Amino acid sequence: MSTQNINWQPGGFSLLTDVDSYKASHYLQYPPGTEYVSSYIEARGGDFDTMLFFGLQAYLKKYLSRAITLAEIDYAEELWQAHGVPFNRDGWLHVLDKHNGVLPLGIKAVREGTVLPIKNAVVQVENTDPAVPWLTSYIETALLRAVWYPTTVATLSWSVKQIIGKYLKQTCVNPEAELPFKLHDFGARGATSYEAASLGGLAHLVNFQGTDTVGALLAARKFYGADMAGFSIPASEHSTMTAWGRTGETRAYENMVEQFGGKDKVFAVVSDSYDLFAAVKNIWGGTLKQKVMDNGGTLVVRPDSGNPIKVCVDVVESLGDIFGYTINTRGYKVLPPYIRVIQGDGVHALSIEAILQRLKKKGWSAENIAFGMGGALLQRDIHRDTMNWAMKANAIKFKGDSEWTDVYKDPITDPGKISKRGRQALVMESGTYKTIRNSELGGADNLLEDVWRDGELLRDQTLDEIRALSEI
DSSP states (O other), rough: BBBOOTTTOOSSOTTTSSSSSSGGGGGGGGGEEEEEEEEEEEESSSOOOOOOOOHHHHIIIITTTBOOOOHHHHHHEEEEEEEETOOOOOHHHHHHHHEEEEEEEEEEEOTTTTTEEESSSSEEEESSSSOOTTTHHHTTTHHHHHHHHHHHHHHHHHHHHHHHHHHHHOOOOHHHGGGGGSSSEEEEEGGHHHHHHHHHHHHHTTSSSOOOOOOHHHHHHHHHHSSOOBBBBOOHHHHHHHOOOGGGGGHHHHHHHHHOOOOOOOOEEEEEESSSSIIIIIIIIIIIIIHHHHSSSSEEEEEEEHHHHHHHHHHHHHHHHOOOEOOOTTOOEEETTTEEEEEEESSSSSOOOOOOHHHHHHHBGGEEEEEOOHHHTTTTTSSGGTTEEEEEEEEETTTTSSEEOOOOOOOOOOGGGGGSSSSSEEEEEEEEEEEEEEGTTTTTSSSSSSEEEETTTTTOHHHHHHHHTTTT
C-alpha cells in the first residue's frame, strides 16, 4: 500500500510536519535505553456515555500509507531549525534507509462501527523498531485527530438516531423503513474544510442514508468500498424561489411540481420566502392543491425559519387540515403519502426531540417529518473535549528488559485526567465491554485487533459491515 512519494514538493503534506511543534524535540527527552513506547486512545467523558467508533481506516489509507522521502527530511530540517526546535535527522534517515520511508508502527483498534461505553481504550499503538521509540507519540497529533472527529460526529448522529427511532417505534407502523432517511446531512457549508465535511459527513452515513454532502460520498468510495453511501432528492433554495419575485411565488412552486413530480419521485420546496403559512394555506393548499394530490410522488414542504419546535408542527397540522390524514394502527395521524415536511433550520438533538414530542402529544406520527441537520451535526459543539479525547503513553520498554514498565499520569489537580497503566486490551465480559491490561488477557479475545503494521493495512472494513455492526 505504501508509496515512495517521488513527486513530493516542498510545502506539501508530510508525516514529518503533520505534528505539533514540540513533538520535534521529544526524541531527546526519553530515558536512556528506551526502545519501545506504547500509547492508547480513549474518550474520557463529556456529552455522551456511549460512542460509535469510526474513521481510523480513512487516515491509515490516505496518510499513514505514505512513505517519507529524503526531500521531506531536508525540508523538515530547515523548517524546524528556523522554527527554533531541534530536528532528529538521524532518526528519520533510519526510517528512510531501513524501512524505505514507511513508519515502523503497529496499531490495534476496535472494529469501526462498534458501539461501546466511553472510557474504554479504542486504539493501541507502539513502535515496531527499537531504534525509533519516539515515533509512537510523534504521530499523536494526526492520529488523535483522525479518530476523535469522525467518532464524535458518528456518536452524535447515532444518538439522534436513537431519539428518532424511539418516536418512530411509538407512533409509526413501519419504523425500520422510515428511519434511514429521517436525518439528512446539511452540514457541508458549516464545516471548517472540505476534509472535515467529507469525514464528518461520512461518519453520519454510518447511521443514516440521507446527505447533501457530496464529499462524504467520495470518501465512502475511496476508503470504505461503498459505491453509493447516501442519497438525496431535488430540492429548492431561496434563490431559485425568490428569483420568480413575490408575485411569482405560486408559479415558482408550480414549476417545482412540474419539473420533479412523478410516480414515486420525492422533491422538497422551501416555502418560507415570504409568508410560510399563507404559502401552505393559499398555494399548496389552494391554487396548487390538486397538482400536489395528482403529482404521483411526494412533495416535502420545508419551513426554514422561526421557532422550529412550534413552526414545523404547526405546518404539519395545517397540511392535515387541508389534505386530510389517516389514523395508523398505533393510533397516530399520518398525512397522505403525497405530502410530508422537512425541518432544516435550528435542528439539533434537543430540538428534534422537542419537535417529535410535540407532534406525538398532538396525535401525529413521527413519519410525517424528517430533519436536515447542518452546523450542529458537523461543526457546532463538535470538538475534542465534546468527549474529552486523549492519547496517552501507557507503557515503556527498555533495552535488556523482557517486561514493559507502566507509564501513567495521575494529576492531583484533575482526577478526570488519570491515564490507564500498561498496554491495553479490550474484552467483552458478561456482555459488557471492558478495558484491561494486555497481560491479563489470558484466553480472552482482544477486541483491539491488529489493523496496521509497518505500512500494511491488516483490516479493511466496508461501510456495509460498519453499518451492520453499529446496529448491534
